[in-house]
Amino acid sequence: MSKDKQFVKEITPQGEDFSRWYIDVIKKADLMDYSPVRGCIVFKPEGYEIWELMQRELDAKFKETGHRNAYFPLFIPESFFQKEKEHVEGFNPELPWVTEAAGEKLEERLAIRPTSETMIGHMYAKWIQSYRDLPLLVNQWANVVRWEKRTLPFLRTSEFLWQEGHTAHETEEEAREETMRMLDIYRAFVEDFLSIPVIVGQKTPSEKFAGARDTYSIEAMMKDGRAVQAGTSHYMGTNFAEAFDIKFLDRDNQLQFAHTTSWGVSTRLIGALIMVHGDDRGLNLPPKVAPTQLIMIPIGPAKTREQVVAKADELYAELKAAGIRVRIDDRTDQSPGWKFNEYEMRGVPLRLEIGPRDMENGQVVLVSRHSGEKRIVQQDRLIEEVRTMLDDIQKQMYEDAKSFMQDNFKSVDTLDEMRGMMEQKRGFVLAGWCGSDACEHTVKEETGATSRNIPFEVSEHKSQCLVCEENAKHTVVFARAY
Amino acid sequence: MSKDKQFVKEITPQGEDFSRWYIDVIKKADLMDYSPVRGCIVFKPEGYEIWELMQRELDAKFKETGHRNAYFPLFIPESFFQKEKEHVEGFNPELPWVTEAAGEKLEERLAIRPTSETMIGHMYAKWIQSYRDLPLLVNQWANVVRWEKRTLPFLRTSEFLWQEGHTAHETEEEAREETMRMLDIYRAFVEDFLSIPVIVGQKTPSEKFAGARDTYSIEAMMKDGRAVQAGTSHYMGTNFAEAFDIKFLDRDNQLQFAHTTSWGVSTRLIGALIMVHGDDRGLNLPPKVAPTQLIMIPIGPAKTREQVVAKADELYAELKAAGIRVRIDDRTDQSPGWKFNEYEMRGVPLRLEIGPRDMENGQVVLVSRHSGEKRIVQQDRLIEEVRTMLDDIQKQMYEDAKSFMQDNFKSVDTLDEMRGMMEQKRGFVLAGWCGSDACEHTVKEETGATSRNIPFEVSEHKSQCLVCEENAKHTVVFARAY
Ligand SMILES: [Zn+2]
Ligand SMILES: [Zn+2]
Numbered sequence: 001m002s003k004d005k006q007f008v009k010e011i012t013p014q015g016e017d018f019s020r021w022y023i024d025v026i027k028k029a030d031l032m033d034y035s036p037v038r039g040c041i042v043f044k045p046e047g048y049e050i051w052e053l054m055q056r057e058l059d060a061k062f063k064e065t066g067h068r069n070a071y072f073p074l075f076i077p078e079s080f081f082q083k084e085k086e087h088v089e090g091f092n093p094e095l096p097w098v099t100e101a102a103g104e105k106l107e108e109r110l111a112i113r114p115t116s117e118t119m120i121g122h123m124y125a126k127w128i129q130s131y132r133d134l135p136l137l138v139n140q141w142a143n144v145v146r147w148e149k150r151t152l153p154f155l156r157t158s159e160f161l162w163q164e165g166h167t168a169h170e171t172e173e174e175a176r177e178e179t180m181r182m183l184d185i186y187r188a189f190v191e192d193f194l195s196i197p198v199i200v201g202q203k204t205p206s207e208k209f210a211g212a213r214d215t216y217s218i219e220a221m222m223k224d225g226r227a228v229q230a231g232t233s234h235y236m237g238t239n240f241a242e243a244f245d246i247k248f249l250d251r252d253n254q255l256q257f258a259h260t261t262s263w264g265v266s267t268r269l270i271g272a273l274i275m276v277h278g279d280d281r282g283l284n285l286p287p288k289v290a291p292t293q294l295i296m297i298p299i300g301p302a303k304t305r306e307q308v309v310a311k312a313d314e315l316y317a318e319l320k321a322a323g324i325r326v327r328i329d330d331r332t333d334q335s336p337g338w339k340f341n342e343y344e345m346r347g348v349p350l351r352l353e354i355g356p357r358d359m360e361n362g363q364v365v366l367v368s369r370h371s372g373e374k375r376i377v378q379q380d381r382l383i384e385e386v387r388t389m390l391d392d393i394q395k396q397m398y399e400d401a402k403s404f405m406q407d408n409f410k411s412v413d414t415l416d417e418m419r420g421m422m423e424q425k426r427g428f429v430l431a432g433w434c435g436s437d438a439c440e441h442t443v444k445e446e447t448g449a450t451s452r453n454i455p456f457e458v459s460e461h462k463s464q465c466l467v468c469e470e471n472a473k474h475t476v477v478f479a480r481a482y
Numbered sequence: 483m484s485k486d487k488q489f490v491k492e493i494t495p496q497g498e499d500f501s502r503w504y505i506d507v508i509k510k511a512d513l514m515d516y517s518p519v520r521g522c523i524v525f526k527p528e529g530y531e532i533w534e535l536m537q538r539e540l541d542a543k544f545k546e547t548g549h550r551n552a553y554f555p556l557f558i559p560e561s562f563f564q565k566e567k568e569h570v571e572g573f574n575p576e577l578p579w580v581t582e583a584a585g586e587k588l589e590e591r592l593a594i595r596p597t598s599e600t601m602i603g604h605m606y607a608k609w610i611q612s613y614r615d616l617p618l619l620v621n622q623w624a625n626v627v628r629w630e631k632r633t634l635p636f637l638r639t640s641e642f643l644w645q646e647g648h649t650a651h652e653t654e655e656e657a658r659e660e661t662m663r664m665l666d667i668y669r670a671f672v673e674d675f676l677s678i679p680v681i682v683g684q685k686t687p688s689e690k691f692a693g694a695r696d697t698y699s700i701e702a703m704m705k706d707g708r709a710v711q712a713g714t715s716h717y718m719g720t721n722f723a724e725a726f727d728i729k730f731l732d733r734d735n736q737l738q739f740a741h742t743t744s745w746g747v748s749t750r751l752i753g754a755l756i757m758v759h760g761d762d763r764g765l766n767l768p769p770k771v772a773p774t775q776l777i778m779i780p781i782g783p784a785k786t787r788e789q790v791v792a793k794a795d796e797l798y799a800e801l802k803a804a805g806i807r808v809r810i811d812d813r814t815d816q817s818p819g820w821k822f823n824e825y826e827m828r829g830v831p832l833r834l835e836i837g838p839r840d841m842e843n844g845q846v847v848l849v850s851r852h853s854g855e856k857r858i859v860q861q862d863r864l865i866e867e868v869r870t871m872l873d874d875i876q877k878q879m880y881e882d883a884k885s886f887m888q889d890n891f892k893s894v895d896t897l898d899e900m901r902g903m904m905e906q907k908r909g910f911v912l913a914g915w916c917g918s919d920a921c922e923h924t925v926k927e928e929t930g931a932t933s934r935n936i937p938f939e940v941s942e943h944k945s946q947c948l949v950c951e952e953n954a955k956h957t958v959v960f961a962r963a964y
Contacts, residue, residue: 037557042554043553069527070526071530073517074641077519098580101577101629102577110519119517123524147584159556161553
């Protein structure tokens with residue numbers, strides 16, 4: 001058996017054990033490592049650079065829409081959590097507490113932030129006096145901690161990285177508009193930049209954020225049919241304003257509570273990216289979010305090597321100057337075949353091969369990681385061709401993920417039908433729901449699936465609840481979720 | 483008294499009380515706010531954006547020199563601190579401890595990282611096996627916590643933001659080269675980007691980083707003559723490699739300890755920026771690090787207002803497209819005079835005034851925040867002129883800060899002379915030192931000044947120790963420091 005084949009064999013096939021496949025891929029692609037602290041991972045450069053690309057793109061979108069970045073403290077006094085009843089119930093079970101510092105016991109315990117609603121609420125109450133101070137549009141990039149019982153790299157870790165936007169507005173209408181604007185920024189980002197199609201909708205009351213009036217989400221389907229909540233946007237009403245006393249003098253000189261929102265995405269998007277696009281050969285990154293978009297591999301015998309490498313270096317310089325994220329692997333101690341597998345496993349979207357015959361013909365070969373498609377292109381049109389092929393791959397990956405989602409999206413009428421489907425193969429289920437917590441709970445107990453959201457757009461409106469058979473108030477997407 | 487004058491009066495003059503001046507400026511320029519957690523501040527957008535500009539610039543320099551970003555856990559197990567003796571002694575008194583999480587007492591206490599040497603040492607031991615894994619060049623942008631007794635916004639806060647580079651090398655020579663490379667990147671950044679001249683040198687043993695073999699620093703002089711350590715770079719030798727077992731098979735197949743380095747700058751640079759350039763009118767930012775580089779203020783009577791604002795909007799669009807960080811203030815409820823003071827107080831380096839007469843002449847007026855210089859320039863040469871003036875201001879601010887430092891830099895021969903100088907006016911002192919901890923300690927006790935560093939370049943070499951009068955081993959810079 002060749003070395004190349006052995007190498008690929010180290011990744012468990014998806015069909016055999018999806019969970020093991022996931023861990024194999026992230027370890028072999030060098031994205032992360034386990035740390036000695038339970039549930040906390042190390043983001044290695046190959047993984048962290050994916051997050052940096054996401055950050056850069058999202059940050060620009062936030063700034064275009066008038067938001068500014070700030071930074072709030074890591075520590076939150078215990079008393080702050082008591083102020084919003086639902087919030088404390090939602091987060092208390094997951095908090096780590098600092099009880100001592102610099103050799104002394106603290107008078108009040110300090111939580112490590114699981115989210116900054118309470119700290120920001122406290123500060124906004126100081127900063128907001130008049131309608132002239134509104135809207136207040138702030139975002140924070142930060143680490144947060146939720147002490148999770150079961151953890152999974154990227155998708156559920158005790159410490160993770162995220163951004164949390166927090167805005168305050170004069171009116172409900174404006175705040176709701178903001179909530180929807182940010183949800184749509186997330187949708188566009190996840191679909192266009194990560195090539196991940198999503199279901200956009202509203203969370204049911206039992207699944208909404210602790211303390212929010214309404215929570216909206218985008219939900220993505222992994223290759224095992226399970227869901228990942230890829231982003232959320234919350235309209236808080238005046239809940240946090242009342243809890244933290246965020247009041248302003250309005251245009252009629254009346255004291256009013258501000259309407260607030262919050263919205264966030266996190267490093268769990270890295271997990272979603274892997275599970276939506278990856279395959280048995282390893283990681284598979286859409287070009288826009290790939291730290292390396294193009295890997296160049298000079299090939300051919302030793303006697304022509306110097307010439308080939310010189311030409312490759314020349315093309316490398318051109319590609320780099322054109323803004324392509326390119327790397328060259330001209331090591332001589334690994335075979336081309338080994339390198340092909342290696343960079344496919346690492347998810348580099350495009351490979352360039354150049355050998356002595358290509359030199360003669362003024363050509364190079366481009367190979368798509370996603371589809372395997374080969375294009376022989378002229379060297380003098382290289383930049384154009386690389387850009388076109390990266391664009392094509394980006395779109396193709398979206399289309400393929402969308403087809404997969406559609407193929408694994410079923411409409412059901414009864415709980416039996418749903419149970420059957422969940423047992424055979426996972427996927428998203430569209431079903432009617434009467435609106436009662438009890439029926440939602442039954443679905444979870446019986447099938448392991450939770451309501452993901454009430455989509456804004458559905459192919460059909462279901463007329464009766466899949467559990468109690470009463471009139472359906474909503475048509476809901478259910479799925480098992482990470 | 484006019485409103486304008488009253489406004490300016492709210493900042494305490496530097497000559498009256500420098501500390502109060504500092505607090506007045508950062509509050510009025512809206513850079514930060516105090517948080518309810520002792521010693522932890524909120525970085526408001528006006529302050530955080532300064533940090534974002536610093537990050538962007540430094541991050542590019544780190545990447546150009548082959549470093550990649552990663553992210554390591556916030557929590558550090560207590561046992562890790564025990565592994566390097568000097569390190570634990572240096573940091574133990576400042577650590578906050580997580581002792582409970584999710585309702586349960588932890589088996590081992592977790593420190594909030596004061597720096598990540600130990601965690602990274604632990605991980606590097608796993609990652610480094612062979613000389614082929616070296617050099618390992620990693621940087622992290624993160625929050626860190628040191629529970630400080632006395633705090634001062636930006637300059638000394640319990641939680642702060644920083645970057646910490648951690649590298650591992652095959653040889654001492656390479657590691658020392660890296661230590662110096664990063665020190666020089668800091669020097670160039672602080673001098674060119676922040677317009678702050680620095681003294682570059684080596685720390686004395688008593689002032690070096692806990693666990694380092696050698697520590698190097700850049701030291702800046704504030705307007706009250708006190709020093710701020712603006713960046714440090716450490717050669718660790720094999721101290722951390724031995725403590726954490728970072729070993730590799732070298733080119734001769736021998737097991738060796740890696741030589742490691744670390745280097746960092748933090749949000750205290752924001753404090754230095756304020757104290758080096760600020761004046762009685764408020765903040766004064768060098769153009770490269772100013773979130774707003776140019777403020778445009780349309781002036782003139784109501785009847786010509788619409789025309790003037792339309793022209794200003796047109797110029798604004800041109801400036802923005804050219805990459806100038808520009809804002810326009812066309813509010814009608816504040817006078818031009820109020821606005822002039824407001825943006826001077828906020829440290830915006832350049833002001834553009836445009837009124838009806840300028841319209842007629844196809845001109846605008848540019849005014850430097852730093853020098854007060856006015857230039858009348860043609861609208862069709864505006865971008866060029868703005869760029870030139872921003873460049874000039876950037877350089878002028880450096881030159882002025884350099885003159886100030888030189889004027890407040892004295893060479894002394896005796897402790898009496900130094901004591902006298904420190905009592906009259908603060909500043910940096912150049913003096914001979916025999917190399918004994920005792921003499922260094924005496925200087926501190928008698929004058930409140932600490933050794934800042936042993937500069938690489940000095941105007942003169944002192945021949946005898948200012949305390950014991952023995953032969954001087956080093957010529958040292960002493961100063962009171964933040
Ligand atoms: Zn029902
Ligand atoms: Zn001495």
